[in-house]
Amino acid sequence: MGRSPCCDKNGxxxxxxxxxxxxxxTQYIQMHGPGNWRTLPKNAGLERCGKSCRLRWTNYLRPDIKRGRFSFEEEETIIQLHSVLxxxxSAIAARLPGRxxxxxxxxxxxxxxxxxxxxxxxxxxxxxxLDLLDLSSLLSSPQLNLSSLLRLQTLVNPDALRLAMNLLSSQNDQNQLFNFDQLQSQQAPVIQPNHFDNTINQQIPSNDLTTSSFSNQSQSLQGNMGHFPVGSSNSCDQIFQDNLKSYITTSDQSLPSTDIPSFCYEMKSDSLSDNSSFDQSLNYSSSSTNTNFSFDSVLSTPLSSPPPLNSVSGLINVSTEDERDSFCSNLLRFEIPGGLDFADFI
DNA sequence: AAACAGTGCAACCGCTCTGAC
DNA sequence: TGTCAGAGCGGTTGCACTGTT
Structure with missing residues (x-):
């Protein structure tokens, strides 16, 4: 049973x-069309493996391939798609014709x-x-207290937070020791139904409701929140999904800058693979309002040090709207298409 | 001008999935 | 039903080219 080997690699x-x-x-494929890569090299008079022929054709010789530098729109699209996918x-390439x-x-x-x-x-x-952030500046903040640390716990790498808390405890004049694990157990019921209601009831300009900030935040949290107690119950999942839908469909409402939707924690890029509704939704238009973003403008900011803590949009107390917009928000911003059904991703 | 380091990209490697046998 | 090749994919490598010292 089975087939004979694809090709003898020797020679x-x-x-x-x-x-x-x-x-x-090229001539062979123009005459016979692509496919049957196993027999193609021999028939075409090539001393190559079929796999090598297929790669050469699909990556270089195909007539519909667009050569040359990536345009700004293509670059922006790649970043946005990568933030989601x-x-x-291959999925990204499928949405970039000719690439x-x-x-x-x-x-x-x-x-x-x-x-x-x-x-x-x-x-x-x-x-x-966040692992590059200067924790000492965080610890010197007059706003630092147990409450803020508890909040931070949901946002930063637990190891980094543990280090911060150790430093803090060593600085504490009253020698008040913090037990990270104890705090973690106290912090468990983070997602509460009222949280979403409170969140949605707060007003923010509608143009802040973008999938970029959404996906950006969701992925960042996914990356950092390995210890976050999500999905601990089915009811919580249901609340999460319901509120996510509300969040997406309520176009004139968004999140306050200091309050990241907890449901983002559940967004997983793995679930965003090829999806018809998503394909339709990502008919990205370069003529959208997002073309103001420029890497150069971002790169013009000093690069010798990590971004200041308060510029981490939405993660830690952001002092002004401008600061929030200046760093991350613009980076991956694009509009939510009307037909985008995020429920499919959950 | 030569040596070295950095960059960009074509091509390969190895793995997984799918479908033919 | 199991085996295997084909196809596809992401990760990595090797080399040519360019810039810097």
Whole structure:
């Protein structure tokens, strides 16, 4: 049973393709069409593995491939899609006509990823890298108290918070010791039904309701909130979903800058793979209002140090609206299409 | 001008999934 | 039903090119 081996790798050529090989492959596919990669090399007179032929064709020789530099709109789209899809290069490429997954992957790794890192943004989670923040400045804040620490616990890497609390306890004049684990147990019932109602009842300009901030925050939290007690009960899940729908569909309401929707914690990029409604929703238009964002403008800010704590939009007390908009919010902002059904992602 | 470091990208590797046998 | 090749995918490598010292 089964099939004979695809190809005998011994003796097959590897490495860069010559123009002659490209011509042979192109001419053969133009005559016979792509497919049946197993027999193609032999029929086309190529001493290559079928897999190599397929890669050469799909990544380089295909006539519909767009060569050259990525446009700003393409770059922006890649970042936005990556914030939702992660390293699903093929899924990203499917939404960028003329671009291959390999090309996008290379462009991400060589350009975009480095830019995000220089900006202090984790290219994996699209979140500000809280691990780089200066904890000493946090600890010196007059606003720091047990309450704020409890709040922080839901937002930052637990290890980082543990370190902060250890430092704080060592600084405390009254020698008041904090027990992280104890705090964690006290903090367990974080998601409460009223939380959502209170959240939605607060007013924020409608243009703040963007999937960028949404997905950005959700992914950042996913990355940082490995210990967050989510999904502890079915009823909580149901409340989460109901309120998420309310949040999405209530166009003139959004979240206060200091109050991240807890339901974001449940958003998982894995569940955002190929999805018809999502495909339709991501018919991204470069003529949207989002084209104001510029990497250069962001990069013009000093890069020698991590972003200040108060510029971490939505995570920790943000002092002004401008500060909130200045850093993260613009980075990945794009409008929520009307037909976007986030319930499918949950 | 040479040596070195950094960058960009084509191509390969290895894995998983799917469907034919 | 199990095996295997085909196809697809993400990660990695190798090399040519460019910039810097």
């Amino acid at each position: 097959l050529k590897k490495g860069p393709w010559t123009p002659e090989e490209d011509m042979k492959l 992660g390293n699903k290069w 291959t997954d390999n090309e996008i992957k290379n462009y991400w790794n060589t350009h975009i990823r480095k830019r995000l890192l220089r900006m202090g943004i984790d290219p994996v989670t699209h979140a500000p890298r």
